[in-house]
Amino acid sequence: MFDFDPSAPNILPSRYRQVALSTDLGSLDPAWLEQHFVGREAYMRTRFIVARCGRDTALVEVDRPASSKLFSPITGARVLADSTRCRYVVAPNVDCGVPSQLAEVAMGHRDVSCVVVEGRYSHVSFILNASPLVLRVLDIVPPFPSKLFDQVQRVLETAEDLPPVVVAPIFVDSRDKLLEDCNSLPGHVLIPCRGSGIDLDGVAVSYLDERPPLSDWTLLGCERSHQIHRWFYNTTPPTVDICPIRFVTENMAAEGPVLTRCCLMQEGVEERKLATFVPWGASLNEVREAIEAIVRRAEVAWTPT
Incomplete structure (x- = not known):
């Protein structure tokens, strides 16, 4: 019979082939739906049915005896979300097999507990009681797009085995910090590289x-830039520090996990008190390793079925 609490957070199918679609039904009343489906045959992989009546949608879980037959009769049905708590969303670019992509859609529909998504390849799946981990990604810009934010998004776009995570970017514009710290723009600015x-x-x-030849400039950089400048010129110039550590605060860390970069790291991942750090030139593998570490520490509750 049914083996999970329908009020649990982040309920979603482990495979979208578990989800069937039944349209043009006569009613979405829970009692009607349960009576309608019990006794009918269902495909061997089907565990959930997205029931539709016009534009309205409900989500039903079905049960039947274990069987290796292609089809078998449904012996039990329960409505996980009735039509007042369920919404059908067409999002052609969303991969319904990736929890974070489903969660991203659900965050735009917080007034309902169940969001059914018709996504890429016309696959249909759902997320019930979406409560994703909000990962704040702090990065220095320009360049645009933020490299770290882009890498995190790329990792999550294919992370079928991670719980739902949505990304909240925190961008610090180095040009604004230059103006704030110097009160006006200096006449000559030294930056680490053209990639900035x-x-x-x-x-x-x-x-x-x-x-370049030594000049009367202001360095817009961090400790690694200082080290390189001293190596080149044996001097320490006026500096506007744009190290991400400067911008990670106690209050920020108290609100949830933060991921950022550190130019003093060569490789790997460091979990520090206020944030998790990857190298400035982190690979996608290092970014994924960092996200996995954050997810483990946060103990994100989810119910893949």
């Missing part, structure tokens, strides 16, 4: 990795 993507109108810009 910084363009400042009316300001001379040099790139530390090109080892």
Whole structure:
């Protein structure tokens, strides 16, 4: 019989082939649905039925004796979400086999407990009682898009084996920090490399990795940039520090997990008090490793069925 609490968080099928679609029904009344499906045959993989009447939708779980037959009769049915708590969403770019993609859709429909998604390949699946982990990704911009935010999104787009995670970006614009710390834009700015993507109108810009002739500039960088500058020129210039550590606060960490980057790391993942860190040039594998560590520590509740 039925073996999970329908009020549990993050209930979703482990395979979308478990979900069948039944349209043009005469009613979505829970008692009617249960009576309608009991005794009918269902495909051997079917565990859930998305029931539709016009534009309205309900979610039904079905039970039947264990059998290796292609079809077998349904012996029990229960409505997990009636039509007042269920919404059908067409989202052609969403892979319904990825929990984080389903959760992202559900966050746009917080007024219902069950979101059924018709997604990529016309597959249909659902998430019930969506309560994803909100992962805050702190990164320095430009360049755009933020590399770390983009990498996290790319990892989660294919993470079929991770619980639902949605990403909340926290972007710190280094140009704003330059203006704030210097009160006005300096005449000459030294930045770590062209990959920083910084363009400042009316300001001379040099790139530390090109080892330009020493000049009267302001360094827009962090400790690694300081180290390189001292190596090149044996001096320490005026600096606007844009190390992400500067921007991770106690209050931020208290609200949930934070992922950011550190230029002093060469490889791997570091779980520190206020945030989880990956190297500035982190690989996708390192970003995934960091997300997995955060998920384990957060103990995200989910019910893959």
